Amino acid sequence: MRGLSRTSLAEVEERFNAVAGSADLGALSDELFAIADLLDREHGLRRALSDPARPGEQKAATVRALLAGKVSEAAIATTEAAVSVRWSRAGDLADAIERLGVVAAAAEAESQSRLDDVEDELFRFGRIVAANPDLRRALADQAAPEAGKEQLLGDLIGRKVAPTSLRLLKQVAVHPRGRSLESGLEEFIQLVAQQRQRLVAVVRSAVELTEAQKQRLTAWLSASYGRDVHLNVEVDKRVLGGFSVRIGDEIIDTTIVGRIEEVRRRLAG
Numbered sequence: 001m002r003g004l005s006r007t008s009l010a011e012v013e014e015r016f017n018a019v020a021g022s023a024d025l026g027a028l029s030d031e032l033f034a035i036a037d038l039l040d041r042e043h044g045l046r047r048a049l050s051d052p053a054r055p056g057e058q059k060a061a062t063v064r065a066l067l068a069g070k071v072s073e074a075a076i077a078t079t080e081a082a083v084s085v086r087w088s089r090a091g092d093l094a095d096a097i098e099r100l101g102v103v104a105a106a107a108e109a110e111s112q113s114r115l116d117d118v119e120d121e122l123f124r125f126g127r128i129v130a131a132n133p134d135l136r137r138a139l140a141d142q143a144a145p146e147a148g149k150e151q152l153l154g155d156l157i158g159r160k161v162a163p164t165s166l167r168l169l170k171q172v173a174v175h176p177r178g179r180s181l182e183s184g185l186e187e188f189i190q191l192v193a194q195q196r197q198r199l200v201a202v203v204r205s206a207v208e209l210t211e212a213q214k215q216r217l218t219a220w221l222s223a224s225y226g227r228d229v230h231l232n233v234e235v236d237k238r239v240l241g242g243f244s245v246r247i248g249d250e251i252i253d254t255t256i257v258g259r260i261e262e263v264r265r266r267l268a269g
Helices: 003-020 025-041 043-050 056-067 073-084 091-111 115-131 133-140 146-157 163-174 181-194 211-225 256-268
Strands: 199-205 229-235 243-247 250-253
Touching (some): 003 091, 043 056, 073 091, 133 146, 163 181, 181 199
Antiparallel strands (some): 199 243
């Protein structure tokens, strides 16, 4: 989000933080996801609740009348805050509510000391999907029933991952909201990492790194960026030697393949 929407998001996050402390975070996450999905489906409702010409108090009253008795007070208060501010575009309203659903899920995982597990499980699922075209097609099929996708995920990973991981994977796969599965997973991984203000580094290496190597690389990256860094390591035989690290849009490439490509670019230039 940019400009006006970024400022509005910060205001809504303050309200969310004020009401989420005493809430059932897992249930709150599910409720916020459901509200975001409702706004995606009901275009007229989304336009009405994001209309800058309507008073915020009026829109908040609409939200309370619509949601009272159906979701928790924390979910209602968060949504009231979201419709009471101005957004750069109507879609940012639903994006903000979904984002806070991810934050609630991450906070639940942190309270259970499972935040590292969730980060790793989201990343590993992305690698599973990348290696299995049939699975990716099944989850990306817009004509497939939502219940079928949820059942597929439950059968595949339901008992193998943390409940928070399953909650987030169902949201990103069953309700893509215009994103590819890959970009949705990356977005959620970054939001989970932000729960502890950490950067996520995706490492590609020809061989599995030892724990000692991971610790040294983590320490070096943390010192370089001045923030905690979480490593997601991907073994890729195409690397040939060395490794590459991607943090956001920045790439540190020490691979043989990377060096060859650099030579090719210089020769071509």
